[in-house]
Amino acid sequence: MNTQMADRVPVLISGGSLVGLSASLFLGRLGVPHLLVERHAETSRHPRGRGNNLRTMELFRVAGVEEDVRAAASVLAGNHGILQAETLSGGEQEWLFREIDPGGGLARFSPSGWCLCSQNDLEPVLLRHAAQRGDLRFNTELVSFEQDADGVTALLRDRATGEERTVRADYLLAADGPRSPVRERLGIGQSGRGDLFHNVSVTFRAKRLAEVVGDRLFIACYLTDPAGAGALLPVDNREEWVFHLPWHPERGERVEDFTDARCTAHIRAAAGVPDLDVEIPGRAPWHAAERVADRYSSGRVLLCGDSAHEMPPTGAFGSNTGIQDAHNLAWKLAAVLAGWGGPRLLESYGAERRPVAVQTAARAAARSVEHQHPGFDAAPVGGPRTNVLAVALGYRYPEGALVGADATAGVVPERFAATGEVGTRAPHLWLRDRDGRRLSTLDLFECEPVLLAPAAGGGRWPEAARTVTGETGVPIRCLLVGEGGDLVPEPVPDAPVAGPRPAGPSGWPAVYGLREGGAVLVRPDGFVGWRAGSPVGDPVAALRVAVRGVAGL
Secondary structure (H helix, E strand, O other): OOEEEOOOEEEEEEOOOHHHHHHHHHHHHOOOOEEEEEOOOOOOOOOOOOEEOHHHHHHHHHOOOHHHHHHHOHHHOOOOOEEEEOOOOOOOEEEEEOOOOHHHHHHHOOOOOOEEOOHHHHHHHHHHHHOOOOEEEEOEEEEEEEEEOOEEEEEEEEOOOOOEEEEEEEEEEEOOOOOOHHHHHHOOOEEEEEEEEEEEEEEEEOOOHHHHHOOOOOOEEEEOOHHHOEEEEEOOOOOEEEEEEEEOHHHOOOHHHOOHHHHHHHHHHHHOOOOOOOEEEEEEEEEEEEEEEOOOEEOOEEEOHHHOEEOOOOOOHHHHHHHHHHHHHHHHHHHHHHOOOOOOOOHHHHHHHHHHHHHHHHHHHHHHHHOOOOOOOOOOOOOOOOOHHHHHHOOOOOOOOOOOOOOOOOOOOOOOOOOOOOOOEOOOOEEEEOOOOEEEHHHHOOOOOEEEEEOOOOOOHHHHHHHHHHHHOOOOEEEEEOOOOOEEEOOOOOOOOOOOOOOOOOOHHHHOOOOOOOEEEEOOOOEEEEEEOOOOOOHHHHHHHHHHHHHOO
């Protein structure tokens, strides 16, 4: 067995599933050299993790892959809602919800829309784009690692040849799943309610099932008859399907007990078709759990995705939260490696993302109860139902790489409102640049902090940005918005703002909570890092404080 020493790489990613590939994509876009290793020989073959929410699709939009993701998801583009029925052919049925976006109202809040793209279709898209800027090696595993004050030394093994190589990295990003060997090695514990319920996911072919489903093009159908209880998910709406059968290991059930004969009988009972043709090419167990790592980092090793948190699949919050972890972390790693991010910037990763995971996992568990997810026997509770938009777009950071955030504000609100407050995602508005091209405000945020100010009364901000960049080395892109500025906003007839509008100009300044002469500093991840709602006496001094906080200086 040969062991080779490789050159140093800034970032080593362990894990090449959705989150690891997303991290590679985002880091590559920011010009960060990196190496990704994945122990499996190829991307996932199993159709799971299909719901990509608005925020995730916004990130894919900015990263230049949204169109390819939608193309990969085209077969399920017409599927909507979750149906609950005793059996598919029976009369007892109701829609738990019928449309993800009834009336198209979400277009007010986002340039993107929800996308139903299964993991086996999404991962190849991410792999293809990430491989253009990163070194991605499948069939390669992280055997061990040691870290010191200056970096991480990792031992990698090619699983095909047995050849080992040592890699020196500035940082190790662990996206290695819920049983994360990296997290275990670090001794990082987990908090939460633990395992909630268990399922066996069965991939099957049934050509006649489409006739039974008819025009009910659902995302999932929950079947309640005891003989066929579970969840049915379409893969191609024709003959490829997935069925989640409740599994009770606490009663002594083993995965091996789910034979082809048992699964076939179960699926036939769910369909209400005793002689349904069923062919089963594969099955895999999965666990719905509510767990969050007690820490998101240890020295130069950082956790993201399932290594940092687990949550039930209802609401499709898990993979989305992980992809958003990777996005939050990517710009901070890029800033630190480029020299303009300070020592506190990476510390803010866990401070921001862990509370989001705790709250989101709780909402996912609550939604499983609300939808009576098969296999989950928790009793229904009263109170308002989980607002998916509030979880997907409304989460906020009360502390972290921010200046002026409301530390008392809840991390996930009961209702979503785009207000432009510090710690929230910057509101989406349509703009035109000087060449007449249409873009969203969200398209502006990726590489560096962006200072937005109304063109009317904003004349002092560009010079302040140049001065502070010269002092701190933090690249600040200053844009004046309005007639005569760098960007002209389209009319805002019904701005998505909760509560009373601030006094002063209408349109985009009001949406961002600004008056003439104010300004807002938006981080590369599209979150508001600082805001001066009204004119300030000394723009340089105000911006200096804002930039130091956002950059962790």
